[in-house]
Amino acid sequence: MKRTIFFISVIYVLFSSCHGNRYYSTDVCLLSDKQETGDSIILQTVNEMSSFTRGLLCVDNYLILVQQNRDSIFKIIDSRNDSVVSCFGKVGHSRGEFINIPQKVYCIRGKDGHPLICVQEIMRTKIIDLTKSIECNKCFVKEIIKEDKDFLFYYTYYSPNSSCFNYKTISYEDARDNVYIKPLFYNDGESPKEWDVFPNIITSEFSN
Template sequence: MKERKNIIICLLVVLAFYACNNKYYDPDELIEIEYVGVSDTLKGEKLNTQFGVVSKLFFVNTYLVGLTSQSSHFLEVCRPEYDTCVVSFGEFGRSRNDFVDMPYDVHARDTKRGPELYIADGGSSITKVVDLELSFKKGRTVVKKVIKRPSSICGYEYHVIQKSEKDYAFYKELSYHDSRDHIYFTPSIGFNKQGEETVYDLYPKILPIDDYDILSAAYAGDIEVRPDLAKCVLVHRFIDLIDIVDLDKQTVTGVKVKESYNFDYFTTIKDASLVAESLKAFNINASVTDNYIFQLKSDMTIKEMMEIEVNEHIPYHSTVVVSDWEGKVLRSFVINEVLRAIAYDEKSEFLYGVDNYGCLFRYKVSLK
């Protein structure tokens, strides 16, 4: 009888171990919320400021920073409370104040030294700290410091949150050594404090998908860093899900809309040609402050969104959802303009947005 009990216990342990290792997604806590209906409609003010095609917006201090893909520069900056002038910098070249790469890893923060931009460069092997105030005045990039990244986190797949040279966190995107062998590595979150590194296994098991386009869509998203560097949020693009990462406690809390599909759904897509019509572009863009998370959302498929971009006559509106850093939804509202990037200024309580044509709008959003 005793031997039989031991067999049963061993079997339960094996099953428990299998269950733990059969997870595609495993945060410390998963909060499922009901669908958030729109509670208000905001009327915007169109400002006499023209940006290029902007992929991200940041508001820091009094500066509104747009990340663009122009051939001569990638940063466009204005001070909307003072004037309508847009100053462009972020030139390409080989000097200290130039950039070798088009950066995709950019963070803005307001420090005691003034507003700064942290920008990856050189194959993401270094982080350049840009003096935003001086660069704006001079109309050219002024790099005040260069931080060399450890070799273990060099590469385009790494997004690094640099607190200091020896204190940082990173998010590593989906990666592979050779795409021909169809062996892929799940995204991961890492923390390094004074040389001691910890890796958080958010995705214990990779989705059983051979097609890289489908697999990369499953893990697609963006990372937004809270200005005080206490937390960041991973915003999933094609799942109605965000992951709130506590950078001090090294914990992850997932917040998912209950009715939306999860990671398993991607295994039902049989061909990459079906991705555009099978997936919804839930999160188009996001912006964060020390107190709030803003999500620019959609309930349309990728295919429908692509049609809107080329046909301005298709009726569409933008939806913005505001949450706190515990994942609680505070407010949601509709905006008549078709926005592609947003940023919020807590002091003035203005939400700024840029549309597909580079036009700048602002909306009064009181949250207190």
């Protein structure tokens, strides 16, 4: 009986040990289900875009398209009827404008529950009040947060509870192929935390 329990324990440790992997380490590790072929879906055309789309986001009932259009960066569509409700955002240097077509865009909900669009630019993040921007058909920047981090290698995500999640991609000191970098993930704010998801960088011939 003791021997059986011992072997079961050994097998359990082996199966649960993937979160102790040398190169990938998480608190819990799940093996994804086999990809059963799901239902087939036929997509319906909503719109043919006049500008090239650089990003697609949803928050509440709004679909936000980030367009390669210097005079109309954000196109907002109401998902209840697929109608365009607003277009705003220009390339420029004023408060409601952007240095270039944004690449790092995400949505959060403010403390009052209103949807916000966050745009990370060089050394700053602009926070757009989506509801007001739709009402005015003009980019209404609610807040500008200055960054002290390098824009090129950091993704910074501000959350509604005022903390800040950071994803550091690569630095000049670590100029290796994209496949082999060791990303860093950490949280700023009242209770800072770093997650060592990739504890080691692999050493292949590509890293030389």
